[in-house]
Amino acid sequence: MNMRRGYASTMPRGYAILAALISLVVLVCGAIYLGVGPAHGGTAGRTPPHAVVGWVGTWAAAPVEARTEGHRSERSVRNVVHTSIGGSAARVTLSNLLGRRPLTVAHVSLALRAGNGPxxxxxxxxxxxxxxxxxxxxxxxxxxxxxxxxxxxxxxRDLLVTVHTPAGHGTVTVHPRARQTSYVADGDRTRDLTGDAYTTRTRVWQYLTAVDVLTGDARGAVVAVGDSITDGVTSTADTNRRWPDVLADRLNRRGTGHYGVLNEGISGNRLLHDGRGPSTIARFDRDVLARPGARTVILAIGINDLLHGPGTPAAAPVTAGLARLAHRAHAHGLRVIGATLLPCGGHHRCTPAVDAVRGQINAAIRTSRVFDAVVDFDRALRDPYAPARLRPAYDSGDHLHPSDAGYARMGRAVDPARL
Incomplete structure (x- = not known):
């Protein structure tokens, strides 16, 4: 108890009152916003057209698996995450979704990151x-x-979300393959400004699944849901070069409006069947529809259903699954962008039969009326001399996942005007 009182005294006081006041402001702003009609109906004060008043996601990562951290003493995990949109306040979501027993979190802190360390x-x-x-x-x-x-x-900008758990915390809900270095220290180091105590590095996000910001001039959030290609598994670590990162930079630098961009990719994820995490259909409500401020979803999923799915690959189940997600998103007022599947020729699982089905799915995506727009990743990255393969400059080397240049090309392929 003394430790907790000491901790609180070193931080700004009155957080409970401040939290209540900020929440009240959000409710009042929301009421004013709802009173002026639909978002496209005009502006109120300094609020631009199409703005979302309230909470909008700036970062997210889908919970994927549970890891047992052994019997170490109490520790602090300093997660490093990158914002896509700014605001005047923030809130974080901690997950015990895959835990087997209650998770006790003793302290949490939030800060801007200084430099490239903890x-x-x-x-x-x-x-x-x-x-x-x-x-x-x-x-x-x-x-x-x-x-x-x-x-x-x-x-x-990078944020530090530090989570302190006491001894015996057991399983930890994580997002692996984060392509971002975070840090671990023994003891309660949530108050540390320096990173001296954070001597252990980790490449997974632990406990943390979302960061939202309070804003009055955002146009909402774009949610990219997909597999390892959206997760950015072959992008250069610690550089934010996944294709949703590139898209976020474009949207917020070109003056086309302020959009949060949320990466809900899971490496190995499939559209129709559970495997590496629940199927996209099963997690769609949680990872897309429930995201604060979600306005548009980009569906970039399906290749693992062909490469790793049960039975003989077929186009119809995948296209039907994509249509099902589109209908669910439309029912919640979201705009839906369909994304074609990238070439995979040269990958050991990408047989001519698989590639033929991939072509059928892409043709259906391009011509389907279920989507509000299409981003043609296939045409953007394929080799013009060997269309079943990635262009060499866009190939990470495994003939399935893009290089940094390929991810950059994907981020540029999305037309901001269609969002």
Missing amino acids: AAVPGTLRAVTFQGAIAVTIAAGAQSMSDPVAMDVPYD
Whole structure:
């Protein structure tokens, strides 16, 4: 108890009151916004057309698996995440979705990252509370969203979300293959500005599944749902070169409006069947429809159903599954962008039969009326002299996943005007 009182005294005081006030502001702004009619109906004050007033996702990562961290002493995990949109406050979501017993989190902090390591920018470190308390217990299979944290969150910056758990925490819900280095320290190091205590590095995001920002001038969030190609598994680590990152840079630098871009890719994920994480159909509500401010979804999924699915690959089940997701998204008011499947020629699983089915699926995506628009990743990245293969400059070397140049080309292939 003394430790908790000491911790609270080193942070800005009155977080519970501040959280309540910020929440009230959000409710009032939402009421004003709803009172002026649909988003396309005009502006109110300084709010631009099509703006979303309230919470919008700036970063997300789908929970994938549970890992047992052994019997180490209490520790702090400093997750490094990259914002796609800014705001005047933030909130985080911690997950125990795949845990087998309740998860106790003793302290959480949020800060801007300084440089390329685990250090925080002085003056930005904030305590994170949950219903006014610094500690929270999350039931197995559940998640917990924090109170609002008042801070100036810029777009295109790294945040540090540090989670301290006591000894005996057991299984940890993680997103592997993060392509981002995060850090681990022994003990409660949530208050540390320096990164000296964070001597262990990790390439998975632990506990953390979302960061939202409070904004009055965003146009909403674009959710990219897919497999390892969306997850950016072959992109250069610690450089934010996945194709959704490239898209976020384009959207927020070109003056076309401020969009959060959320990467809900899972390496190995399939559209129709569980495997590496639940199928896209099974996780669609959680990872897409429930995202704050979600306005558009890009469906970039299906190749693993051909390469790793049961039985003989066929186009009809995949196209039917994509149509099912499109209908569900439309029912929730989202715009749907269908994405063609990339060439895979040269990959050991991409037989001529698989490639023929891939071609059928792409033809159906291009001509289907179920999508509001199509992004043709296939045409953007294929080799013009060997259309079943990736252009060499866009190939990471495994003939399935793009290189950094290929991911950049994918991010440029999305037309902002169609969002």
